[in-house]
Amino acid sequence: MSGADEVQRDDMLPDASGSPPAAGWSRGLRRGGGWIYARVRVYAGALSALVILGAYLTATQPFFLTRANIYNILSGNADLMLISIGLTFVVLSAGFDLSVGAMAAAAGLAVYEVFQAGLPSGIAVFVALSLGALVGGGVNGVLIGKFKLSFFVVTLGMMSLVSGAVDVITNGETETIGNTGFFYSIGNGSVLGVPAPIWISLAALVIAALVLNHTAFGRAVYAVGGNPEAARLAGIDVTLVLILVYAIAGLGAALAGVVDASRLASAAPSSGSSLTLTAAAAVLLGGTSFFGGIGGVAGTLVGVLLISVLQNGLGLMGVSAFWQGVVTGSVLIAAVALDRLQTRKGT
Amino acid sequence: MSEPDATAHGRGALLELSGIHKRFGSTPALRGVDFGVRPGEVHALLGQNGSGKSTLMKVAYGELSPTSGRLVLDGVERTFASPQAALDAGIAAVPQEVPLVDSLSIVENILLGRLPTHGLRVDWGRAKRRAVDVLTMLNAEIDPDAPARRLRPSERQVVAIARALAVDARILIFDEPTSSLTAEHASTLFGIIRQLKERGVGMVFISQRLQDVHEVSDRVTVMRDGLVAGILPADEADHDTITELMIGRSLNEYFHKREVEPGEPLLEVEALTLPGSFEDAAFRVRAGEVVGLAGLVGCGRVDLLRSIYGADHPPQGRIRVSGRDYRPRGPASSVRVGVGMVTGDRKVEGLVMPLSVHENVCMVRNRRLSLRPLHHAADRRVTRRLMQRLHIQAPHADVPVQRLSGGNQQKVVLAKWLGLDMKVLLLDEPTRGVDVGAKAEIYRIISELAESGVGMVVSSSENPELLGICDRILVMFRGRIVAELDAKETSEREVVAFATGAAA
Numbered sequence: 101m102s103g104a105d106e107v108q109r110d111d112m113l114p115d116a117s118g119s120p121p122a123a124g125w126s127r128g129l130r131r132g133g134g135w136i137y138a139r140v141r142v143y144a145g146a147l148s149a150l151v152i153l154g155a156y157l158t159a160t161q162p163f164f165l166t167r168a169n170i171y172n173i174l175s176g177n178a179d180l181m182l183i184s185i186g187l188t189f190v191v192l193s194a195g196f197d198l199s200v201g202a203m204a205a206a207a208g209l210a211v212y213e214v215f216q217a218g219l220p221s222g223i224a225v226f227v228a229l230s231l232g233a234l235v236g237g238g239v240n241g242v243l244i245g246k247f248k249l250s251f252f253v254v255t256l257g258m259m260s261l262v263s264g265a266v267d268v269i270t271n272g273e274t275e276t277i278g279n280t281g282f283f284y285s286i287g288n289g290s291v292l293g294v295p296a297p298i299w300i301s302l303a304a305l306v307i308a309a310l311v312l313n314h315t316a317f318g319r320a321v322y323a324v325g326g327n328p329e330a331a332r333l334a335g336i337d338v339t340l341v342l343i344l345v346y347a348i349a350g351l352g353a354a355l356a357g358v359v360d361a362s363r364l365a366s367a368a369p370s371s372g373s374s375l376t377l378t379a380a381a382a383v384l385l386g387g388t389s390f391f392g393g394i395g396g397v398a399g400t401l402v403g404v405l406l407i408s409v410l411q412n413g414l415g416l417m418g419v420s421a422f423w424q425g426v427v428t429g430s431v432l433i434a435a436v437a438l439d440r441l442q443t444r445k446g447t
Numbered sequence: 448m449s450e451p452d453a454t455a456h457g458r459g460a461l462l463e464l465s466g467i468h469k470r471f472g473s474t475p476a477l478r479g480v481d482f483g484v485r486p487g488e489v490h491a492l493l494g495q496n497g498s499g500k501s502t503l504m505k506v507a508y509g510e511l512s513p514t515s516g517r518l519v520l521d522g523v524e525r526t527f528a529s530p531q532a533a534l535d536a537g538i539a540a541v542p543q544e545v546p547l548v549d550s551l552s553i554v555e556n557i558l559l560g561r562l563p564t565h566g567l568r569v570d571w572g573r574a575k576r577r578a579v580d581v582l583t584m585l586n587a588e589i590d591p592d593a594p595a596r597r598l599r600p601s602e603r604q605v606v607a608i609a610r611a612l613a614v615d616a617r618i619l620i621f622d623e624p625t626s627s628l629t630a631e632h633a634s635t636l637f638g639i640i641r642q643l644k645e646r647g648v649g650m651v652f653i654s655q656r657l658q659d660v661h662e663v664s665d666r667v668t669v670m671r672d673g674l675v676a677g678i679l680p681a682d683e684a685d686h687d688t689i690t691e692l693m694i695g696r697s698l699n700e701y702f703h704k705r706e707v708e709p710g711e712p713l714l715e716v717e718a719l720t721l722p723g724s725f726e727d728a729a730f731r732v733r734a735g736e737v738v739g740l741a742g743l744v745g746c747g748r749v750d751l752l753r754s755i756y757g758a759d760h761p762p763q764g765r766i767r768v769s770g771r772d773y774r775p776r777g778p779a780s781s782v783r784v785g786v787g788m789v790t791g792d793r794k795v796e797g798l799v800m801p802l803s804v805h806e807n808v809c810m811v812r813n814r815r816l817s818l819r820p821l822h823h824a825a826d827r828r829v830t831r832r833l834m835q836r837l838h839i840q841a842p843h844a845d846v847p848v849q850r851l852s853g854g855n856q857q858k859v860v861l862a863k864w865l866g867l868d869m870k871v872l873l874l875d876e877p878t879r880g881v882d883v884g885a886k887a888e889i890y891r892i893i894s895e896l897a898e899s900g901v902g903m904v905v906s907s908s909e910n911p912e913l914l915g916i917c918d919r920i921l922v923m924f925r926g927r928i929v930a931e932l933d934a935k936e937t938s939e940r941e942v943v944a945f946a947t948g949a950a951a
Contacts, residue, residue, distance in 0.1 A: 311818065
């Protein structure tokens with residue numbers, strides 16, 4: 101990861117002005133504007149790892165860079181992308197949401213139940229998304245933002261509660277959803293030849309980036325994550341910010357659940373269980389700091405792509421699926437260690 | 448231990464640094480400095496940030512080696528490869544933030560890394576006797592078996608001093624020891640320093656607070672730009688002389704005292720009470736007026752400011768802003784009626800450290816949680832203008848504020864509130880921990896704000912500052928406003944007398 105090394109080295113040069121002289125391409129970036137440099141820096145390591153990995157797979161696996169495979173990667177990981185985008189808001193606010201995976205499963209189940217009641221798919225999707233936003237904002241967000249409970253305890257409890265409830269309702273069995281027009285197309289349709297889940301991820305990504313960078317609410321998320329007391333004394337409604345970020349995480353999770361339910365034509369109680377931690381890995385790899393206030397969804401995109409391409413590449417190379425966890429974990433720890441070294445120099 | 452010899456300069460010195468030069472790359476930090484400490488002497492070392500005082504002391508206790516120059520200890524020229532080597536020779540540093548192992552006992556902390564052993568076994572009996580000996584020497588009533596986490600900040604410093612005495616250090620270097628202490632804890636520390644003087648220990652006292660210097664030191668050295676700007680006996684080191692030496696220019700340029708004809712009453716406070724903090728506060732601030740709040744730490748002046756701003760519990764009593772009744776319900780509601788607060792502790796309350804200068808400057812401006820697109824270009828112009836107006840030194844507006852110096856950070860805290868048409872600004876310790884250069888800038892801004900008709904309340908523990916920039920000074924003592932003084936006619940002595948309850 102030569103790119104990461106570069107960033108690192110330029111940060112280690114001591115300079116009283118606080119602006120270390122940069123080397124190589126990073127100097128070019130800095131000249132191009134501190135704004136770009138400051139933003140790309142946090143996920144420069146993951147980005148260069150992604151580029152190198154992509155180049156390697158392109159050279160060694162003829163199937164890798166085919167339209168079918170790329171669509172497969174992006175479409176198959178739309179759920180991870182959507183959960184990670186929502187989670188990014190929470191992590192930026194210096195919190196975490198352990199319940200997102202369970203909420204995705206619950207959203208799939210909600211769709212199934214509404215169908216069972218004989219209502220159309222538009223209503224089913226609406227109910228599922230509202231449920232996610234309401235549980236996330238109205239319960240997680242209120243308990244954490246208004247009553248100042250620990251996000252860890254609240255969302256751990258919510259994870260257990262939601263996945264338990266899903267198990268009770270389904271008896272632990274996967275429910276098959278009869279796929280109809282609109283609902284079917286969410287996970288399986290395509291627009292201009294590109295699968296719908298990719299469009300949905302892309303739309304969510306663009307909206308999230310616009311909100312985070314170009315609205316006062318978005319900037320307040322960063323301020324609250326970086327120093328809630330300073331944000332409060334500046335007149336920012338910290339409680340409302342926290343309620344909203346957990347609502348967004350719930351919404352992202354519910355959307356992921358809906359896309360999965362449509363793609364798989366079923367609602368599986370265990371479907372979201374591994375997603376929470378993979379999404380956490382993606383957000384972290386993307387340079388969003390677990391201490392809050394640093395990062396963004398551009399990094400999350402890079403993190404999700406890195407994990408997705410890694411898993412796809414291991415599959416193409418015929419490496420056992422069991423190894424994928426080992427590799428993902430190693431990359432994550434390496435990335436966080438690099439990040440740690442970087443921030444230590446920065447302060 | 449040699450006898451105190453305060454008569455001869457140079458001769459009889461315990462530690463003597465001469466002609467010290469230190470360069471970092473091409474930047475000279477020290478340009479030929481002479482400095483000495485005699486036995487039983489407290490030598491205060493003052494200077495702005497970047498004047499070289501910390502660098503000089505790092506040379507003295509072995510943290511840095513000088514580019515050139517001599518270090519003579521007890522008449523023998525020495526070079527120290529590390530702080531450990533300096534400590535073994537009897538030179539110990541007491542840092543600003545004392546690093547103790549919170550989970551270990553006081554005994555273990557005092558003898559950290561040098562517990563007496565009996566074969567392989569730690570000799571706890573001897574360890575405890577040694578620790579108790581030095582604590583007794585310091586008249587410290589600290590339970591040696593308690594874990595260090597229970598210590599108060601001043602006690603942590605006592606333990607750090609005990610650690611130095613346990614290895615028979617004869618020179619102690621204090622780096623801004625009072626900056627994290629309350630007035631009461633600081634006076635405990637001064638008591639210990641006086642005892643150490645009698646034992647012949649030589650001490651260097653780095654500080655930005657002039658009161659501290661008068662309290663304990665014998666000699667004062669002021670540094671500026673890597674050189675010694677002046678050495679004088681402590682009793683000649685008055686505020687004005689020292690400040691002029693530190694900044695290298697005259698005081699008239701320092702406090703930008705302007706004359707403003709006060710206008711309408713903007714903030715009126717009557718019978719304001721917050722049980723346990725302050726009682727029955729009443730005062731009035733008119734447009735263009737700067738009202739000072741003086742008093743010891745804990746007298747309630749910070750709580751008074753914070754509760755007017757609505758930062759904590761709502762107070763009882765009556766507040767009027769521009770003649771309209773106002774009940775503070777929270778910072779957001781205060782900002783809406785035009786009351787802003789420049790908070791005291793910039794790391795805790797003032798700044799979001801990982802965010803950029805630009806983000807912090809625009810934080811109050813963009814406080815409303817709207818989903819409408821921000822006006823990036825306009826915000827950028829505001830930031831650029833404010834950075835110029837306050838001379839905020841940063842490579843660019845997108846640098847995280849944590850990379851700025853304390854003075855520049857404080858200017859960012861102030862910048863948040865400028866250009867928002869605030870009627871009243873409440874300032875809590877607006878110049879805490881910043882060097883005199885930055886102080887001068889902040890005074891200039893306060894003066895400009897007054898000229899533009901803002902009413903201000905400034906709470907400060909630095910009385911000369913209040914005398915320099917305020918029109919009136921309210922002195923608080925145990926939660927009550929006990930005096931209202933005209934800044935032009937009163938003196939520091941009078942303010943202190945009211946603040947300590949000596950005059951009533």
